[in-house]
Amino acid sequence: MTRKPFDDYENKPLFRSILVPISSEFYPPAVFQISAFLAKAFHSTVTSIYITEKRILDDFDRLSDAHLSFYEREEAQHNIRSKHLAQAEQIVFRDAKGFFKKREIPLQTKYLEGEFSEVIKNEIETNHYDLIIMGYGRACLIDYRLIDEISLPIWIESGADTDTLLAVCSNLAPNQKIQIFGQQLSELFEKKLHMIYVVDLEDPVIVDSTGKRSGKKTKEELIQKGQEFIDLMRQKGIQVNLVTGVFQKEVQKAARKINPRLILIGREQKQKGRLGLPIKNVKKRLAEYCDYSFLFIN
Secondary structure (H helix, E strand, C coil): CCCCCCCCCCCCCCCCEEEEEEECCECCCHHHHHHHHHHHHHCCEEEEEEEEEHHHHHHHHHHHCCCCCHHHHHHHHHHHHHHHHHHHHHHHHHHHHHHHHHCCCCEEEEEEEECHHHHHHHHHHHCCCCEEEEECCCCCCCCHHHHHCCCCCEEEECCCCCCEEEEEEECCCCCCCHHHHHHHHHHHHCCEEEEEEEEECCCCCCECCCCCECCCCCHHHHHHHHHHHHHHHHHCCCCEEEEEECHHHHHHHHHHHHCCCEEEECCCCCCECHHHCECCCHHHHHHHHCCCCEEECC
8 A cells, every 4th residue: 555645635645643532431543553554554643542531530530529638539530540540551552652663653641530521532632633543433422523513524443343444424414524634534444435425315405615503405406416416426536326215214224235344424504303303413323323434524
C-alpha cells in the first residue's frame, strides 16, 4: 500500500491529528491498532488520553459517606486515583507505547479525570484534532452521545475485519465528502467499496450542501434527488444502489448483507420517525447496537 491518500478538497491528508480516548471502564486494544495504521498512512500525530470516570469517585463518595471520616475518604480517593493512574501507565500506555515505537510512530499520552464525553469535548476545544477513535463494546458503559454533539469525524472501532466497506448516503445528508472518504479508505485498506443511497420515507426532506433541511417532499421528489446523485457518481465511475425505507433499518439490512469492515455515514439530519414523531440520536443508536465499526463524518 504505497499510495498516500489525500483529500480532494484541500489536497491534504484526511487525518492529521488523531485523538484516542480510553475509558477506565473499557480498554479496547483495537483502537491503538487502527490509529497506528491510519497514522502511518497519513503521517498523523496520535494523542491518547486515559479517562478515570468521575462516576467511580461519585459512587465511592455516596457509599462511604455514612461510615468514613472526611480524611478517610480523601485517602481512599487518593488510592483509587493512584490505582487508575498505575493501570493507565502499566496496562494501557505501556502496551500502546511499545506498539507505536515498533512502527516508529510518536504517541503522546495524557491522564485525565471526569465524565468521558465531557473530557473529550474539553480536549478538542483546547487542542486541534480531526479524528477521534473510540472503542466498541456492546456491554461497555461508554456513552456514544458525542456522535451527535461534536462536528469532528468519529471512528468507532470494533476490531472485526472483512473484505468490504459500506458508505451510506441519503436524502438526510449533504453527501459532499462521503464518496471521497469511501474511495480513499477503500484503496488504503484494499477493500471493495459498496455505496447505497437511502431514501428515508419517515423523514421526507432533502438536506442541502450546508446541512439545511428542506420542507416536506413527495416520495417521487426524494427518489429523483437520489437518482441525480447516483447519476453524478456514475459519471465518476462509482456504483451506488438506491433503496427506500427507514434510514437506520436500511443501514442495518445492508450491513447484514455484505458484513463490512467499516460503515461510513455522513452528516445525517434525521429528526422524524414513525408517524412523523420526533426522533433523536439515530447515529448513536446505530453505534450502540450494531456489531460493526463506524466512521461518522460529522
